[in-house]
Amino acid sequence: MSRPLRTIVAEQGAWAGQLMWEAVLDRGVPAGAGPGAAVSEGMEHDVTQNGFRAEEIDTSRPHPARIYDYLLGGKDNYEVDRAAGDLLADRAPEVRVGVQANRAFLQRAVRYVVGSGVRQILDIGTGLPTSPNVHEVARALDPGVSIAYVDNDPIVHTYANALLRTSAPTAVVLGDLREPAAVLADPEVRRVIDFTQPVALLLVAILHFLTEADEPERVVAELRDALPAGSYLVLSHATGDFADRVEAEAVYNNATATLNLRERAAVERFFAGFELVEPGLVQVPFWRPDGTAPKGSAEIGFYGGVARKV
């Protein structure tokens, strides 16, 4: 079963205070970046719509979704996230162009799977809403596409609830990739996704937040097994194959999830049993580009691929 929102918030809240200071001391986050100071700053939307107060959200540690939002140029992030993002960009100068390229890959891949006839999308690791969102890209091709958005970050969940729900079949679920059975059994997911029909499973820029102890291969296998023939897996993953990024990886050590860079062979194993469509597993800007690859593409540390279950 998915853990209730309040459990997750309470778990995160337990870190507040002590970790605010660890964050400040360990990673040089400017003082004054604690929960009280940060909650009113930067966020564009009310985070109380699900019945919990903004102060209950842990703003003492960087969150992957908010660091990513900051690197994409978004405003839904706190001082700790901006500090982590700046440090990351310092240690991996290609990261900003990399996240843009990852987002562009996501859009091209969604157009590809919808263009191939898939009418259901399960997007695990949704991220904070960023235009164009998955449903906007998919429904520009077919307004009837069903979408289940799943993320384990309470802030993403609240924002997604407010901004991603539409009249077409959409589910917004607070769920954890590390609990694939719970995601697959979730009544909201089941309301919009019929697992007897082809599904596009999106695991875009999320698997690198799972450690080996989380058994990412088993997790992905469980999800792949739940999909019928004709389904697709759309996946991207951070790597250090193109530059030594050990120091960049360490930026996430005190974040709510660690960064776990993987080599090509390990990323390829996530597609086991599925057939990679052309051009296979490549750096994201080189997956079916629809224009000139951005400057610095050769250094981008994201693999991306799309594969079909036959």
Ligand SMILES: C[S@@+](CC[C@H](N)C(=O)[O-])C[C@H]1O[C@@H](n2cnc3c(N)ncnc32)[C@H](O)[C@@H]1O
């Ligand atoms: C870098 S963002 C990627 C967003 C979007 N998929 C994209 O590529 O543009 C990663 C997202 O995965 C979510 N995430 C990380 N670990 C997760 C987990 N174990 N279960 C569910 N979501 C998770 C984060 O909260 C964040 O929203």
